[in-house]
Amino acid sequence: MTRFLLRRLGSAVVLILILSAVIFLLQSVSTADPVKAYLGANASPAAVAAARQSLGLDDPLPVRYVDFLTNLVQGDLGVSYRTHRPVVTDLQAFLPATMELVLWSFVIAVLLGGLFAVSGALRWRGSSIFRGPLLVLATAPPFLLALGGIVLFYAQLHILPANGRGPGETGPTGFLLIDTLVAGDPAGFASAAQHLLLPAVVLAIAPAIAIGRIMRSSLTNTLGADYVRTAESKGLTPFRVLGRHVVRNSLGPGLSMAGLQLGFMFAGVVVVEQIFSWPGIGNYLAASIPTSDFPAIAAVTLVLGTIYIVANALVDVLQAVADPRLSA
Numbered sequence: 585m586t587r588f589l590l591r592r593l594g595s596a597v598v599l600i601l602i603l604s605a606v607i608f609l610l611q612s613v614s615t616a617d618p619v620k621a622y623l624g625a626n627a628s629p630a631a632v633a634a635a636r637q638s639l640g641l642d643d644p645l646p647v648r649y650v651d652f653l654t655n656l657v658q659g660d661l662g663v664s665y666r667t668h669r670p671v672v673t674d675l676q677a678f679l680p681a682t683m684e685l686v687l688w689s690f691v692i693a694v695l696l697g698g699l700f701a702v703s704g705a706l707r708w709r710g711s712s713i714f715r716g717p718l719l720v721l722a723t724a725p726p727f728l729l730a731l732g733g734i735v736l737f738y739a740q741l742h743i744l745p746a747n748g749r750g751p752g753e754t755g756p757t758g759f760l761l762i763d764t765l766v767a768g769d770p771a772g773f774a775s776a777a778q779h780l781l782l783p784a785v786v787l788a789i790a791p792a793i794a795i796g797r798i799m800r801s802s803l804t805n806t807l808g809a810d811y812v813r814t815a816e817s818k819g820l821t822p823f824r825v826l827g828r829h830v831v832r833n834s835l836g837p838g839l840s841m842a843g844l845q846l847g848f849m850f851a852g853v854v855v856v857e858q859i860f861s862w863p864g865i866g867n868y869l870a871a872s873i874p875t876s877d878f879p880a881i882a883a884v885t886l887v888l889g890t891i892y893i894v895a896n897a898l899v900d901v902l903q904a905v906a907d908p909r910l911s912a
Contacts, residue, residue, distance in 0.1 A: 588904055596897045603889045608652050611878045612645060656886075662879030666872055671883045674868060679887070680758025681749060682857070682864030686849050688761075688780060689787040693795060693849075694842060696788065700796030701838070705803035722793035726852055729786045730859040737782060747861035750776035783860045787852060791845035798841040802834040809833075836903050843899030847892035 627635070643651070655662065661671040700718060703711035721729060738746040751772040755763025761780070764772035806812060807830060857866030865884050872880035 592897050592900050596893050599893050600890055607882045607885055608649050611882055661883040664877055664880045666875045666877040671879050678865045678868045681862060682853055684759045685783060685862060686853055689784040689849055690846055692784055693788040693791040696792035697795030697799060701799030701803055704800040722790050726786055727855050727859060730856060733782050733786055744782045745779050748779055749863055750779040783856050783862055787849055787856050791849060794845055795838060795841050799838040802837045803830060806830045806834045839899050839903050843896045846895045850888045850891055
């Protein structure tokens with residue numbers, strides 16, 4: 585297990601280094617002029633030349649990449665050309681909102697996917713009433729689900745807000761649900777939950793179906809195993825058989841799909857945040873692209889890519905814990 589963990593950690597580090605190199609090369613070959621984004625289109629030639637020198641854009645490519653890696657290791661992601669603030673400061677302001685949205689969306693996706701899988705594998709009576717609409721909703725793109733949700737729950741039913749995050753001030757964690765609970769603010773908690781619910785469900789629908797389908801197939805195969813039939817012949821209830829004999833042996837494929845879907849959620853959050861005016865890094869990235877704000881774009885891409893790599897590494901570890909044979 586120790587060798588497996590070291591191998592998985594090493595591969596994750598290598599992937600992050602490759603990701604950083606790709607991001608740097610894409611930034612270097614771009615035809616957009618970062619100096620104009622930094623100074624504005626009307627800057628004088630002297631100001632442009634001085635800015636290129638101060639930003640290190642006239643240095644050879646290998647020197648710039650070494651500087652990029654050195655700053656990255658030190659936690660320096662540069663200064664945003666658009667906001668003129670350190671990118672780290674911007675990420676500290678926007679990342680908690682995205683993390684809260686994606687994490688709650690992931691919880692919803694796992695719960696819906698688990699219910700979809702168990703109800704299908706055990707053939708619960710009436711489960712098609714739940715599974716059918718979920719399958720239909722999963723075929724729609726997230727932006728269409730978001731717009732439909734806003735029309736239905738905001739414009740027609742008036743029960744959920746259409747945009748924003750709720751209370752204006754965040755606490756020490758940056759997670760509004762936690763901060764409002766800690767502060768003893770039930771009204772703020774209710775508002776934050778209402779603002780979070782619709783975008784979280786929209787982001788969770790497609791991953792829930794992906795996780796649920798894989799888990800249902802795995803559960804169905806395991807339910808047909810000899811040891812499960814033996815447990816059933818001993819008079820154990822279906823829930824006891826499921827809990828004691830089926831779930832652990834069926835977790836591997838579901839965990840793999842959950843890790844992939846978590847990474848896809850961080851990629852899809854950009855669209856959802858724009859539609860719901862959610863103040864996260866998706867909106868930050870969308871505002872940075874038109875202005876060729878390379879430090880901000882590179883930082884957000886690197887953060888999202890690193891989260892994806894780390895999430896999949898954790899999934900591999902969890903799979904090895906569930907089935908030690910995988911760490912051999």
